[in-house]
Amino acid sequence: MTGAERVPPTATRRLRELFEGPRIIRAIGAHDALGARLGERTGFDAIWSSGLEISASHGVPDADILTMGELLNAARWIADAVRIPVIADCDTGYGNASNVVYMTRRYEAAGIAAVCIEDKPFPKLNSFIPGRQRLVPISEFTGKIRAATDARSDPDFMVIARVEAMVAGLGLEEATRRAHAYADAGADAVLVHAKGASPQPALDFLAAWDRPTPVVVVPTTYYRVSAAELEAAGASMVIYANHGLRAGVRAVTDAFSEIRRTGSTESIEDKIAPLSTIFDLQGVSHLRQHEDSYMRTGGDVHAVVAVIDGLTPAPPSHDRRALAESQVRNLRLGGAQQVSLVLGPGAGLATEAEARVLAWDETWSTELDAVLRACSDDDQVVLVAAADTLYDPELVRRLAAHPGDIVLAVHTPRPGESGLDPALLPVAFGPPEQDGFDMTSAERVVALGSPAAESGSAFIGLVRFTRKGLDVLRDVHARMPFARTMADALAAAAAEGNHVSGMEFTCGWSRLSASGAPTLATR
Numbered sequence: 001m002t003g004a005e006r007v008p009p010t011a012t013r014r015l016r017e018l019f020e021g022p023r024i025i026r027a028i029g030a031h032d033a034l035g036a037r038l039g040e041r042t043g044f045d046a047i048w049s050s051g052l053e054i055s056a057s058h059g060v061p062d063a064d065i066l067t068m069g070e071l072l073n074a075a076r077w078i079a080d081a082v083r084i085p086v087i088a089d090c091d092t093g094y095g096n097a098s099n100v101v102y103m104t105r106r107y108e109a110a111g112i113a114a115v116c117i118e119d120k121p122f123p124k125l126n127s128f129i130p131g132r133q134r135l136v137p138i139s140e141f142t143g144k145i146r147a148a149t150d151a152r153s154d155p156d157f158m159v160i161a162r163v164e165a166m167v168a169g170l171g172l173e174e175a176t177r178r179a180h181a182y183a184d185a186g187a188d189a190v191l192v193h194a195k196g197a198s199p200q201p202a203l204d205f206l207a208a209w210d211r212p213t214p215v216v217v218v219p220t221t222y223y224r225v226s227a228a229e230l231e232a233a234g235a236s237m238v239i240y241a242n243h244g245l246r247a248g249v250r251a252v253t254d255a256f257s258e259i260r261r262t263g264s265t266e267s268i269e270d271k272i273a274p275l276s277t278i279f280d281l282q283g284v285s286h287l288r289q290h291e292d293s294y295m296r297t298g299g300d301v302h303a304v305v306a307v308i309d310g311l312t313p314a315p316p317s318h319d320r321r322a323l324a325e326s327q328v329r330n331l332r333l334g335g336a337q338q339v340s341l342v343l344g345p346g347a348g349l350a351t352e353a354e355a356r357v358l359a360w361d362e363t364w365s366t367e368l369d370a371v372l373r374a375c376s377d378d379d380q381v382v383l384v385a386a387a388d389t390l391y392d393p394e395l396v397r398r399l400a401a402h403p404g405d406i407v408l409a410v411h412t413p414r415p416g417e418s419g420l421d422p423a424l425l426p427v428a429f430g431p432p433e434q435d436g437f438d439m440t441s442a443e444r445v446v447a448l449g450s451p452a453a454e455s456g457s458a459f460i461g462l463v464r465f466t467r468k469g470l471d472v473l474r475d476v477h478a479r480m481p482f483a484r485t486m487a488d489a490l491a492a493a494a495a496e497g498n499h500v501s502g503m504e505f506t507c508g509w510s511r512l513s514a515s516g517a518p519t520l521a522t523r
Contacts, residue, residue: 015114019188025236031057047087048239053244071089071091087158089241101148105152142182160188162191381464391462394508406466406490406498410505411424472493
């Protein structure tokens with residue numbers, strides 16, 4: 001196997017390699033997947049699944065109040081979100097040596113690269129909280145270390161022993177004595193903890209350390225010391241254990257206070273992450289890739305609405321926005337994954353609808369040209385809808401599901417219904433044909449326009465195209481520049497013998513006249 005074909009190392013192996021490397025490892029604390037991704041993106045080598053941060057995110061003290069399952073679940077989400085190794089802060093191991101065996105197996109199975117346990121009794125108290133900071137006997141803790149190392153199935157999975165002697169006020173000598181015992185018991189690294197403002201206790205420990213076992217430091221309170229200084233002193237890893245949480249608390253408090261003070265978010269918009277960044281961190285781009293790769297079954301629907309004054313009877317401008325929003329809503333409810341609104345020259349449309357709005361381009365010459373430009377080569381199914389008509393979602397759904405390449409939604413009058421709206425295009429059907437799909441739900445259209453005036457049926461402005469159907473439309477557009485509208489092109493396509501189908505509906509739509517009044521009820 002060549003170097004180019006080498007299988008990427010697992011997270012556990014990668015952490016081992018980092019400890020075997022020449023430079024200090026930089027780890028950042030996180031309590032959820034989002035924080036872990038931020039740490040990875042900013043260049044940290046590893047993530048510390050912080051017991052303090054996870055406890056705080058649940059609104060409880062870091063005092064073994066959360067269960068192992070709750071802390072494990074948070075660590076699992078973190079490990080799933082990043083490719084860099086995750087080190088789990090496992091407090092005291094959640095009990096005695098038997099608990100540590102269970103804990104080790106569960107964390108290793110969850111994809112964690114290392115667990116860190118500390119030499120305090122269960123339940124512990126966070127090292128920075130004033131009060132009891134008692135330690136367990138060395139013999140008890142070395143038993144936990146042996147239990148953890150024996151329980152792992154992957155020899156690269158690391159067990160880090162956290163030494164709390166200096167936090168408990170017992171000094172450098174006791175810290176060194178305990179660290180030696182823990183290394184001798186099989187710990188893969190020792191984490192020496194201190195909580196004074198000076199880095200000197202940690203530096204003194206590093207100076208006295210005479211074993212090959214790597215040393216990890218956590219400069220939470222002696223924050224002026226740099227990673228380079230710690231590396232020069234012999235530290236193998238530095239953990240910034242809770243800074244993401246603390247930075248977030250300050251930033252969120254400031255943002256909330258400003259919103260409460262001003263009554264809007266205007267003054268903070270340039271200080272907070274845009275939604276696009278959140279979507280990026282969530283992996284929306286991967287979601288889109290998955291949809292494109294695995295979910296394109298021919299049923300994806302792109303609906304295009306041409307809001308073009310002069311080419312179709314347009315409602316008053318104050319009604320157009322409400323109509324467009326209703327159109328977008330109904331088209332989406334009918335199965336359209338994307339809706340595009342194509343605006344005519346100078347036609348503004350201030351809408352909150354979830355749609356792509358395309359302003360008129362000077363290179364577009366006709367309504368048909370604009371509609372075709374709105375379509376993509378990736379579109380599987382395209383619905384083109386009239387700008388002045390509202391369609392019931394069920395009508396949209398039924399038309400979109402039809403397998404034909406070009407299928408018109410056609411209104412067939414009910415018994416006793418008065419004559420057709422003169423603004424609609426009459427449709428004439430030919431004899432049914434068996435061409436591989438159910439002809440009981442659609443008939444072949446042979447003519448649109450004045451020759452079909454006696455048919456009693458009419459095109460209601462909604463048509464379905466497959467990619468093959470769009471190719472027919474593009475061909476008509478290229479050869480017949482006089483085909484200005486969708487109706488012109490459809491009439492030409494039918495007249496040339498292309499298979500254009502008509503799906504009949506007696507209700508499910510309403511068209512607005514120039515006055516804004518509906519001309520046909522949806523009952």
